[in-house]
Amino acid sequence: MTFARSQIAPGDFVSAAIASITRIIRDNDLKPGDHLPAEAVLSEQLHVSRTVIREALRSLAALRLIDLGIGKRPTIAQIDDSSIAIMIEHGVMTDQIDILQIYDVRRTIEARTAGLAALRRTDAEAQVILGHAQAMVRSSGPPSEIMEHDIALHMAIALASRNPVFALLVGAFQGVIRQTWPIGWKSRANDDERAAMNSLHEELALAIVDGNPQAAAALMSRHFDQSIKSLLAAGLN
Amino acid sequence: MTFARSQIAPGDFVSAAIASITRIIRDNDLKPGDHLPAEAVLSEQLHVSRTVIREALRSLAALRLIDLGIGKRPTIAQIDDSSIAIMIEHGVMTDQIDILQIYDVRRTIEARTAGLAALRRTDAEAQVILGHAQAMVRSSGPPSEIMEHDIALHMAIALASRNPVFALLVGAFQGVIRQTWPIGWKSRANDDERAAMNSLHEELALAIVDGNPQAAAALMSRHFDQSIKSLLAAGLN
DNA sequence: TTGTCAAAGGTATAATACAGGTTTCCCTGC
DNA sequence: GCAGGGAAACCTGTATTATACCTTTGACAA
Numbered sequence: 001m002t003f004a005r006s007q008i009a010p011g012d013f014v015s016a017a018i019a020s021i022t023r024i025i026r027d028n029d030l031k032p033g034d035h036l037p038a039e040a041v042l043s044e045q046l047h048v049s050r051t052v053i054r055e056a057l058r059s060l061a062a063l064r065l066i067d068l069g070i071g072k073r074p075t076i077a078q079i080d081d082s083s084i085a086i087m088i089e090h091g092v093m094t095d096q097i098d099i100l101q102i103y104d105v106r107r108t109i110e111a112r113t114a115g116l117a118a119l120r121r122t123d124a125e126a127q128v129i130l131g132h133a134q135a136m137v138r139s140s141g142p143p144s145e146i147m148e149h150d151i152a153l154h155m156a157i158a159l160a161s162r163n164p165v166f167a168l169l170v171g172a173f174q175g176v177i178r179q180t181w182p183i184g185w186k187s188r189a190n191d192d193e194r195a196a197m198n199s200l201h202e203e204l205a206l207a208i209v210d211g212n213p214q215a216a217a218a219l220m221s222r223h224f225d226q227s228i229k230s231l232l233a234a235g236l237n
Numbered sequence: 238m239t240f241a242r243s244q245i246a247p248g249d250f251v252s253a254a255i256a257s258i259t260r261i262i263r264d265n266d267l268k269p270g271d272h273l274p275a276e277a278v279l280s281e282q283l284h285v286s287r288t289v290i291r292e293a294l295r296s297l298a299a300l301r302l303i304d305l306g307i308g309k310r311p312t313i314a315q316i317d318d319s320s321i322a323i324m325i326e327h328g329v330m331t332d333q334i335d336i337l338q339i340y341d342v343r344r345t346i347e348a349r350t351a352g353l354a355a356l357r358r359t360d361a362e363a364q365v366i367l368g369h370a371q372a373m374v375r376s377s378g379p380p381s382e383i384m385e386h387d388i389a390l391h392m393a394i395a396l397a398s399r400n401p402v403f404a405l406l407v408g409a410f411q412g413v414i415r416q417t418w419p420i421g422w423k424s425r426a427n428d429d430e431r432a433a434m435n436s437l438h439e440e441l442a443l444a445i446v447d448g449n450p451q452a453a454a455a456l457m458s459r460h461f462d463q464s465i466k467s468l469l470a471a472g473l474n
Numbered sequence: 475t476t477g478t479c480a481a482a483g484g485t486a487t488a489a490t491a492c493a494g495g496t497t498t499c500c501c502t503g504c
Numbered sequence: 505g506c507a508g509g510g511a512a513a514c515c516t517g518t519a520t521t522a523t524a525c526c527t528t529t530g531a532c533a534a
Contacts, residue, residue: 013487014295022327031331038515049488051288054516058251058292059299063320065327070516071495079328083300084321088402090259090302091316094268097401104349105402112345164334165325165342169406250518275484286519291485307485308526 013048017056020046022065025076036066036074079164081171089175099180099236100228102173107224109169110154114204114220115213116161125160126209129153133205136198146198147181153201157208157220184227187234197226250285254293257283259302262313273303273311316401318408326412336417336473337465339410344461346406347391351441351457352450353398362397363446366390370442373435383435384418390438394445394457421464424471434463 024036036042039057043050057074060066067077091097121129132153139146151174158170188194200223207215261273273279276294280287294311297303304314328334358366369390376383388411395407425431437460444452 018299022323025327026330032333040515051487051489055292055295055486058296062255062296062299063324063327065324068516069495071497071514073515076331079324079331079333083324086259087300087302087316087320090262090300091401093263094313096269096316101400101402104400105346105406108346108349109342112341163338163341164328165338169342277484288518288520292517305485306526308483308528310484 013052014055014059017042017046017048017052018059021056021060025065030076032076032078034076035072036076038073079168081168081174084168084172085175088172092176099176100231102176103224103228103231106170106173107221107228109166110157110224111217111220113158113161113163113166113170114208115217116163116166117157118208118211118213118216120162121160121208121211125156129156129160130202130205130209132156133198133202136201137195139198143182143185147178147185150181150201151177153205160208180231183234183236184230187230197223200226250289251292251296254279254283254285254289255296258293258297262302267313269313269315271313272309273313275310316405318405318411321405321409322412325409329413336413337468339413340461340465340468343407343410343414344458344465346403347394347461348454348457350395350398350400350403350407351445352454353400353403354394355445355448355450355453357399358397358445358448362393366393366397367439367442367446369393370435370439373438374432376435380419380422384415384422387418387438388414390442397445417468420471420473421467424467434460437463 021036021042024030028034030036036057037045039050039053042053042057046053057066057068061068061074061077062083064077064080064083067075069075088097088102092099092102117125117129132149135149136146136153139149154170155167155174158167161167185194188197200219204216204219204223207219258273258279261267265271267273273294274282276287276290279290279294283290294303294305298305298311298314299320301314301317301320304312306312325334325339329336329339354362354366369386372386373383373390376386391407392404392411395404398404422431425434437456441453441456441460444456
């Protein structure tokens with residue numbers, strides 16, 4: 001595993017190292033938990049300094065392709081949503097993405113996860129989903145308590161869809177949602193509207209428990225329609 | 238911008254630096270094209286070596302929050318799909334995601350982008366979309382030529398949806414699709430089936446040109462139904 | 475006023491050093 | 505023969521220094 005040094009543009013050693021290392025993962029069919037060669041070994045094999053290798057490994061760790069740990073060789077990692085979450089948050093911060101666009105994506109995706117969850121959920125998952133919905137209805141605590149059950153409910157549904165890509169995306173939006181949720185809550189002026197939102201979640205959970213995908217998808221869409229309406233009413237955008 | 242050094246776990250200086258730098262971006266409201274302080278300055282401000290700063294910057298560059306360039310200070314970057322693409326490809330390589338799951342996500346997302354494109358496309362975008370569809374029908378070149386028009390068509394539709402998150406996701410799947418597309422093509426055994434696939438794309442393009450969102454979404458769904466059927470027929474999974 | 479060019483500022487890579495964590499394996503005692 | 509302990513080997517995290525080379529700035533000259 002080496003590359004023609006002369007063809008590498010200056011300032012591109014790290015990119016080339018990243019490519020080489022991902023190639024090692026692919027060619028050796030490494031799976032989560034497997035180890036890469038030590039930095040010193042990679043450094044020698046790829047004919048670059050340990051500095052370059054470390055920056056390449058850090059890049060892959062940022063993308064969560066690998067895990068790094070003191071004293072341990074680099075380990076192939078499980079996919080997780082934190083990297084995409086950071087990217088999305090950055091996109092929102094820098095005005096490249098607005099919240100309503102994210103809500104449209106969520107509606108699109110989560111209507112599907114609701115339908116799939118209704119088809120595929122285990123009984124244990126159904127109980128977790130229903131539990132969060134009922135906790136929202138019953139909650140007498142601060143709004144943040146309702147919010148956390150809301151977020152956990154959506155995540156549980158995504159996991160029950162049995163498609164890790166949906167779970168990845170729903171998880172990635174959590175950070176942004178946590179920053180936006182209070183806006184929608186305050187925008188729902190009276191207790192009736194707030195109770196309606198909570199009971200809509202309960203209906204959704206029941207549709208999933210009942211194994212009714214059409215109803216679940218429709219209720220999820222309705223939920224997002226109302227959320228988006230609340231955000232618009234709050235003057236977003 | 239500094240942090241209590243004593244609270245940072247060993248092996249975590251880079252994570253802390255990443256957090257501090259993203260905080261600098263947020264607090265200073267930096268936008269794409271704006272610059273971060275030089276490495277030496279960050280090194281002094283955060284009280285860590287340039288080594289740590291560089292690894293942190295590389296991490297952020299891997300996530301495409303910033304761009305690095307020789308002689309230039311780190312620059313806030315435009316969002317782009319390459320990082321997510323690498324993550325998705327890694328997920329597929331390591332058996333954490335399978336192709337049919339990606340196709341289900343694409344169907345979900347792209348039914349929506351087709352509908353939005355029908356509503357929002359400019360005339361210029363409509364022409365590009367139609368152009369790729371007609372090129373697919375007319376192509377007499379190798380399958381890869383048809384594939385590239387296919388991929389470009391889906392991307393053009395996503396861009397016309399005017400939601401950068403959809404464009405990000407559709408773009409992120411391109412790499413995996415490029416590796417899978419030939420399977421579906423070969424699985425469509427005869428010329429009739431292949432012509433049907435191409436003309437379905439043309440109908441889809443026409444629905445978008447006509448500004449008919451229901452038809453566009455329905456045609457996109459049908460297209461994915463058939464693609465998934467072809468992949469199943471090819472014995473995927 | 476404009477063009478040129480040197481100096482200042484900046485990043486990319488390499489090499490070295492050392493602290494401290496992890497893994498391996500040998501040796502001891504039973 | 506085997507279990508346990510501990511040292512040695514292995515490995516990563518951070519800092520420092522040096523140097524090549526790229527970009528930007530600003531002053532000077534035509």
